[in-house]
Amino acid sequence: MFENFFEIQNGNFTASEKNKVNNVNLIIKDQGDIISLLGPSGIGKTTILRTIAGLQKISKGMIILKGKILSSANINIEPEDRNIALSFQDNSLFPNFNVIDNINFGKKRVNGNGSFLNASEIIEILHIEPILEKFPHQISAGEAQRVSLARSLLSKPDLLLLDEPFSNIDQNLKDEIQVSVKKLLKRINLTTIIVTHDSYEAFSMADKCGIILDQQLKQYDVPYNVHHEPNSIEVANFLNKGVFIDVEIIDSECAVHKLKHAELGEIRGKLSNKLPTGSKARLLLQPEDLIHDDQSKLKLEVVDRKFRGTNFIYTLKTKTGVHLPVSVHSHHIHQHEENEKFGVQSPIYIDHLVCF
Amino acid sequence: MTKYNIWFFSSLLIASIVAFPIITVFLSFFSDTSDYYTLLKDTFLFEYIYNSLIILFFVVLITFLLGVLSAYFVSFYKFPFSNFFSWSLILAFAVPGYIYAFSIIAFFENYGTAFSILTYLFGEDNYNLIIPKIDGIIGAILAISFSLFPYVYVLTRASFHYQSNNYIEVGKNLGLSSKESFFKIILPSARPAIFAGLALVSMECLSDFGTVSFFSVNTLTTGIYNSWLSFDDLNTANQISFILLLFILFLLSLEIYSRKEARYHQPGRGFKPITKIKLSGKKAFLPFIVCTLILFVSFVFPVSQMIYWTIKFPKYFQDINIIKININTLLLVLLASISIVIISLFINYGSRISKSKILTYLTNFSISGYAIPGVILAVAFITFFSNASDFLSENFGFESSKGIFIGSILGLILAYFIRFFSLSFNGIKSSYEKINNSIDESAYLLGYSKVKTFLKIHVPYLKINIILIMLLIALEVIKELPITLILRPFNFETFATQVYIYASQDLLEAAALPSLFLIFWSTILILLSSKYILSNKN
Numbered sequence: 086m087f088e089n090f091f092e093i094q095n096g097n098f099t100a101s102e103k104n105k106v107n108n109v110n111l112i113i114k115d116q117g118d119i120i121s122l123l124g125p126s127g128i129g130k131t132t133i134l135r136t137i138a139g140l141q142k143i144s145k146g147m148i149i150l151k152g153k154i155l156s157s158a159n160i161n162i163e164p165e166d167r168n169i170a171l172s173f174q175d176n177s178l179f180p181n182f183n184v185i186d187n188i189n190f191g192k193k194r195v196n197g198n199g200s201f202l203n204a205s206e207i208i209e210i211l212h213i214e215p216i217l218e219k220f221p222h223q224i225s226a227g228e229a230q231r232v233s234l235a236r237s238l239l240s241k242p243d244l245l246l247l248d249e250p251f252s253n254i255d256q257n258l259k260d261e262i263q264v265s266v267k268k269l270l271k272r273i274n275l276t277t278i279i280v281t282h283d284s285y286e287a288f289s290m291a292d293k294c295g296i297i298l299d300q301q302l303k304q305y306d307v308p309y310n311v312h313h314e315p316n317s318i319e320v321a322n323f324l325n326k327g328v329f330i331d332v333e334i335i336d337s338e339c340a341v342h343k344l345k346h347a348e349l350g351e352i353r354g355k356l357s358n359k360l361p362t363g364s365k366a367r368l369l370l371q372p373e374d375l376i377h378d379d380q381s382k383l384k385l386e387v388v389d390r391k392f393r394g395t396n397f398i399y400t401l402k403t404k405t406g407v408h409l410p411v412s413v414h415s416h417h418i419h420q421h422e423e424n425e426k427f428g429v430q431s432p433i434y435i436d437h438l439v440c441f
Numbered sequence: 442m443t444k445y446n447i448w449f450f451s452s453l454l455i456a457s458i459v460a461f462p463i464i465t466v467f468l469s470f471f472s473d474t475s476d477y478y479t480l481l482k483d484t485f486l487f488e489y490i491y492n493s494l495i496i497l498f499f500v501v502l503i504t505f506l507l508g509v510l511s512a513y514f515v516s517f518y519k520f521p522f523s524n525f526f527s528w529s530l531i532l533a534f535a536v537p538g539y540i541y542a543f544s545i546i547a548f549f550e551n552y553g554t555a556f557s558i559l560t561y562l563f564g565e566d567n568y569n570l571i572i573p574k575i576d577g578i579i580g581a582i583l584a585i586s587f588s589l590f591p592y593v594y595v596l597t598r599a600s601f602h603y604q605s606n607n608y609i610e611v612g613k614n615l616g617l618s619s620k621e622s623f624f625k626i627i628l629p630s631a632r633p634a635i636f637a638g639l640a641l642v643s644m645e646c647l648s649d650f651g652t653v654s655f656f657s658v659n660t661l662t663t664g665i666y667n668s669w670l671s672f673d674d675l676n677t678a679n680q681i682s683f684i685l686l687l688f689i690l691f692l693l694s695l696e697i698y699s700r701k702e703a704r705y706h707q708p709g710r711g712f713k714p715i716t717k718i719k720l721s722g723k724k725a726f727l728p729f730i731v732c733t734l735i736l737f738v739s740f741v742f743p744v745s746q747m748i749y750w751t752i753k754f755p756k757y758f759q760d761i762n763i764i765k766i767n768i769n770t771l772l773l774v775l776l777a778s779i780s781i782v783i784i785s786l787f788i789n790y791g792s793r794i795s796k797s798k799i800l801t802y803l804t805n806f807s808i809s810g811y812a813i814p815g816v817i818l819a820v821a822f823i824t825f826f827s828n829a830s831d832f833l834s835e836n837f838g839f840e841s842s843k844g845i846f847i848g849s850i851l852g853l854i855l856a857y858f859i860r861f862f863s864l865s866f867n868g869i870k871s872s873y874e875k876i877n878n879s880i881d882e883s884a885y886l887l888g889y890s891k892v893k894t895f896l897k898i899h900v901p902y903l904k905i906n907i908i909l910i911m912l913l914i915a916l917e918v919i920k921e922l923p924i925t926l927i928l929r930p931f932n933f934e935t936f937a938t939q940v941y942i943y944a945s946q947d948l949l950e951a952a953a954l955p956s957l958f959l960i961f962w963s964t965i966l967i968l969l970s971s972k973y974i975l976s977n978k979n
Contacts, residue, residue, distance in 0.1 A: 140882050164885040171886050177879035181902040190887055233883075240887055 087152030090116045090276055091244060093137075096146035100132040109133070109146070109302045111295060117274035119267065121287035121308075124297035125323070130280040131174070133297075134246045137278070138171040139164035150244060170242035174249040176229045178221040184232050185217040191239030202273060207235045210265045212258065226253035231262070238275075245270070245277040251286060263290060284324055288312065296320050313437040314357040315369070321439065327371035330407060332440070337362050342438060344368060348403045350383065354435040369439040372398055372412035381428035385409065387421045401427055448791030449800060455788060456803040459810040459859050462821035466686055469679035469824065485659065489681065493647060493660040493688075496582055500646045501639055503586035508593025509635060511735055514728035516601035517627075519719040526732040527598070528971050531591045533739035535963035537920045537937070539651025540956045541584040543944050544743035546655075547750065549575045554746060581656045585646050587739040592645070593638035595974060600634030601627065604715060633699045640696035644689055648814030650923040651937075655944055661685040662816045666923070675824045682817040693812040744960055750953035757951045761939070766955060770919060770935045770962070776850070777857040777918050778911040784858070785865040786907070789873050790895055794881075808863035815860060819927035822856050823847055848930050856924045861917055865910050872906040873899070909973045916966040919959060936962075 091113040099105040106129040113120060122130050135141045137148055139155065139162060148156040150169070155162050170191075178187045188204055208214055211231040216224050224232070230253050237245060250266075251259050267290050270277050281287050287294050288308035295305040296315075304316045315321040318329070332352065335343040337360055344352040344366075352368070360366055377399075385401035388408065392415065399411045399421065411429065421427050514520070515527040536544075548554045551569045559568045575583065604627060612622040650662040661681055668678040720728065751757075788807075792800045810818075826846045833839040846852035876899065884894040900907075922937045929938060936959035943952035967974070 135882075138882075138886055140885070164882065165888050165890055167886075168888075169886065171882070173879040173883065175877065175879060177877060177883040179880060179884070179898055179902075180876065181898075190884075236883075236887070 087149075089114055089149075090118070090151060092147075092149040094147040094149070096133075096136075096148065097144035098129055098132045098136050098141075099144045100129060100135075100141070103127070104129045104132060105144075105300055106130075106133060106297055106302065107145075107300050111302060111305060113276055113278075113293075116276050117271065118292045119270055119277045119279065119290055120293045120295065121279045121281060121291035122295045122297055123281060123284055123287040126282055128297050129300070130282075130297055131248055134171060134248055134278065134280055137244070138169050138246055139167050140171075168242050169244045169246060170237035170240050171246040172230070172233045172237040172248065172250055174230075174252060176221060176226065177233055178229055178236075180221050183218055183220050184213065184224065187221070187232055188213070188235045188239060191236040202238060202241075202269075204235075204239060207238050207269075210269060211235050211262065227255060227258070230254060234266070238269075243276070245275050247277060247279045249281055250279065252281075252283075266290075284312075296323065298323055314439060316358075318367070318441050321369050327369050327374070328407075328409060329367040329441075330370055330409070332366055332368045334360050334362055334364050334366060334440075344438065344440070348405060348407070349429075349431075349433060351432040352435060352438070353432060354438040356438045356440060358440065360440055366440040370409060370435075372410040374435045375401075375409065375411045375433065376430040377411060377413045377417070378428045378430040381431050383429045383431040384426040385429060387423050387425050387427050389423065390421065399427060401429070446795060448788075448795045449797065449803075452788055452791060452800050452803040452807070455784065455862070456807045458855070459807045459862065461825050462813055462818050462859065463686070463809075465821040465825045466679050466682045466817060469676055469683070485664065486681070486684075489659055489661045489664045490684070492578065492653075492658055493662075493685075495578060496585065496653070496658070496660065497643055497646050499582045500586045500589065501643060503582070504590040504593045504642045505635070505639060507586065507590040507735055507739075508638060509597050511590075511732055512594050512597035512601055513623075514732060516598055517715065517717060518725075518728055519717045520721075520725035520728045522729065522732075523717075526736065528975060529736055529740075530594055530732065531971060531974055532736070532964060532967060533588060533591050534916070534974075535960050535967050536588055536740060536743045537651065537922070537959070538585045538588040538649055539655050539922060539937075539944070540747070540940060540959065541588050541743050542580060542652045542655040543949055543952060543956075544746040545575050545580050545584055547746050547949055548742075549573060554749060577656055578658055581653050581658050584652045584656075585649055588652075589642045589645055590735075590739065592641045593635065596634040596638035596641075597631055598975070600631040601715070604630060633701075636699035637696055640692050640699060643692045644696070644812055647685060647688055647692070648816070650814070650816045651941060654941075661688075662814060662923070665816045665820055666927075669820050669823070669927070675820060675827075678820045679824060682814075682820065685814060685817060689812050689814065693809070744957075747953045747957040747960065750950050751957050754950040754953070757954050760951065761954055763954060763958065766934050766936055766939055767958065769933060773850070773853065773857075773925075773935060774915040774918050776854050777861070778914040780854060781858055781861055781865045781914055782869070782907055782911055785862065785869050785910075786900075786903070788866065789869050790899070793873065794891060804866065808866050810859040811861070811863040813860065815921060815923035816927070818856055818860060819924045822852065822928060826852070847928065850930060850933075853925065853928045853930075856928055857914075857918060857921070860921070860924065861914050864913060864917065868910040868913070869903060869906060872903055876902060909970050912966050912970040913973075916963055916970075919962055919966070 089112045093109050093111040096109040096111075097105070097107045098109065104127060111120075122133065124130050132141065136143050136156060142161055143156040143158075145158070147154055150167075154160050155167055155169075178184075179190065182190070188208070192204070208217070211234060213228070213231055213235060216228055216232075221229060221232075230250060234247070234250055237247075251263060254262060263286065279287070279290055288311070291308060293305060294308045294311050296303045296311060298319050303320050304311055306314075306316075311320070312324065312326075315324060321327070321329075330346055330349070332344040332346050334356075335345050335351070337356055341353050342356045344354075346352060346368075385403055387399055388402045389400040391398045394415065396415050397413045397417070397420070399413060401409045401411055403409070411427075511526070511530055515523050515530070546553070549572055553572075555572050556568050559572075560566070612626045617625060648662065649660075650666060653660045654663050654666065661684060664681045665678045665685070668674045668681065788804060792804055813821075827843055830839075830843045833842065846855065880898065881894055884898050885891075889897065919935075920937060922941055925935055926938050926941060929935070934942070936955045939955040940952045940959065943949070943955070
């Protein structure tokens with residue numbers, strides 16, 4: 086038996102001088118886990134997938150699946166012998182075969198061992214029925230992605246790699262398909278790596294999420310922690326949820342930690358990483374951290390208001406010119422215009438105090 | 442994958458095969474000059490160049506007018522039979538210049554067909570005095586122009602065709618009249634295509650051997666041929682070739698440049714085909730009459746002339762072993778088209794999977810063979826293999842190996858290969874490039890090996906294209922004259938060589954039957970591939 090289902094040890098992945106990721110260590114412990122790799126476009130996420138699939142060589146390090154080395158300095162198993170499926174972001178359907186024939190190409194690898202799925206089920210889940218007889222040039226990019234996904238699933242791979250699998254699918258269908266594909270992957274216990282630049286997709290689909298920035302795998306953790314406890318300023322900035330403000334650590338010893346900001350006053354909560362009392366730090370302030378309260382004495386000036394459907398994002402300005410985002414439910418009784426005063430609950434309490 | 446693999450060496454081999462006639466020509470330019478060359482330099486060479494250029498100038502002018510005008514009419518207007526004209530105008534491709542040439546002679550000569558028609562209509566008289574004598578340079582210009590104008594027609598028409606209606610609508614929206622739109626929008630954007638067409642015409646015109654030889658006009662190509670045949674002077678032949686190649690290389694770069702420009706006019710998203718303007722009554726008369734005249738003069742006239750003679754002189758049915766010629770031609774067509782297509786597929790696949798830059802350079806070089814005039818190719822071919830054979834027997838005591846390549850089917854196919862490889866390679870490439878690379882990768886990931894991917898995914902996709910390319914090679918081989926004439930085995934005749942031999946012996950009536958067969962097969966090939974030709978893939 087093998088210790089980890091899938092593993093990358095000290096992997097260097099290179100497509101070009103700009104497009105490379107170095108020293109990646111990533112473990113998928115159990116079969117059936119879904120992990121996502123999140124990062125900006127052109128950073129090298131696809132290169133990692135292509136290398137795992139065997140379409141490119143690894144520059145350094147090792148890729149191991151079920152205890153067997155697939156890629157290393159000396160070993161490079163051909164893609165056709167890996168039993169890894171990759172669903173490409175762009176159209177990769179065979180142009181001279183119609184949709185159903187394309188999907189059935191997936192079956193051929195199984196060679197009678199039987200897929201864990203039957204074609205009709207996957208066709209239904211991915212809403213492919215109406216286009217079965219059509220040829221690749223007659224269907225939309227989103228449809229092609231779904232067909233490609235169906236083909237990959239049917240090939241009964243040990244590991245499924247999805248490169249931006251839902252990027253071209255219409256928003257109204259996207260949510261539904263994401264949910265049903267995740268359910269399906271879990272049911273058939275298929276280990277999957279999804280590459281995406283959409284953090285919602287990465288968080289909702291995956292058991293664990295890797296953040297790739299500056300040619301490195303910066304953080305690899307469960308999505309909840311990645312969101313609430315980003316381990317570096319870069320990750321926090323990439324997720325782009327808030328701002329950093331200067332604080333002083335008043336008390337990091339008690340059960341409830343206390344910080345102090347010159348204008349916002351005392352801030353309480355739990356520090357995600359231990360910092361000594363008395364030290365200075367930068368605190369991540371996300372829109373959901375501040376709570377609106379008309380009665381509060383702590384008033385800030387409104388400089389901008391964005392309507393986001395379920396909520397408003399207000400941008401507030403302190404006296405020294407620091408801009409802070411605050412989310413307010415859109416059913417809130419009244420709206421605040423620019424230059425008006427806006428009350429913020431004080432003292433401030435934030436569950437996860439992310440300081441660097 | 443290592444750099445120097447099977448793909449690299451096979452591409453290198455093919456590039457070298459294509460390169461050797463060019464290298465031979467260049468080397469011989471710097472070798473010792475024979476006396477004949479000195480003589481030639483003082484007397485004929487200037488005449489050769491002068492004649493070639495005069496013919497070139499007028500052919501370009503006439504093909505421009507014929508090609509652009511007819512393309513304009515069928516692309517932008519609907520008039521009686523406009524759809525018919527849009528494909529039938531390419532039938533002129535079926536009539537090679539040398540056959541057109543002797544149709545002209547047969548018609549206008551003393552007591553020729555024109556004379557017979559006039560006598561039939563108006564009774565006997567000495568019509569020879571009033572029938573114009575079209576021969577020499579004028580005849581050559583007309584024959585070459587009418588057999589080559591479809592190049593300009595096809596490329597210009599495709600360019601007009603792919604021009605989006607959006608441009609024209611934008612033009613109207615900006616307040617341009619129809620006439621202004623034509624001169625300010627349509628014509629300028631078709632310019633690269635027209636240029637490319639004219640560059641092709643120019644190369645073919647300079648390469649033409651049969652037509653000028655038939656009209657006894659001394660040009661660079663006949664100069665090369667005569668130096669070889671009459672004076673047995675390969676050096677001089679190669680030296681004249683050098684001068685001709687310089688002209689051709691200039692035109693080739695012009696053509697490549699224009700093609701690159703023309704690529705910017707490919708249809709993208711939001712492409713709207715042109716809405717043709719319907720013409721009726723008097724307005725429809727002009728385009729109708731122009732297209733009818735072009736079709737008549739370029740195709741119906743030579744075909745009728747050949748049919749007329751074939752019927753008038755039935756005795757040649759017995760004299761000519763037409764079945765044998767059919768079989769010979771078929772043999773060459775099959776061998777050439779199959780081998781060229783297989784090698785093109787192989788090389789295309791190699792450069793696809795190995796993605797090496799050197800390989801791309803090599804193949805780019807290999808496709809330059811189409812620019813080398815057939816006469817030059819054949820003479821350089823002979824020079825190279827005689828020298829190689831002499832070298833081997835002098836230094837290593839080998840028996841003469843000339844016979845393997847010179848005057849053999851193998852040599853002939855090899856020479857066709859050099860000349861037509863680009864046609865086949867590019868045709869397959871343009872289709873191959875449409876298969877996204879991730880498609881191959883998907884196949885690998887689904888467990889297909891490289892060979893299986895090629896056989897199961899690529900070949901089925903390229904199938905129709907492969908057949909079309911074979912048809913086009915067949916068409917070229919059937920019409921090809923100088924290479925076949927110079928390199929064919931003794932007494933091995935094709936339609937083209939039989940026509941040439943009879944015609945050069947002044948047995949014009951006898952040449953009619955093989956000409957008719959040649960046109961017949963060419964027409965069938967053109968009709969089968971017309972959709973492809975008209976879509977301007979090559």
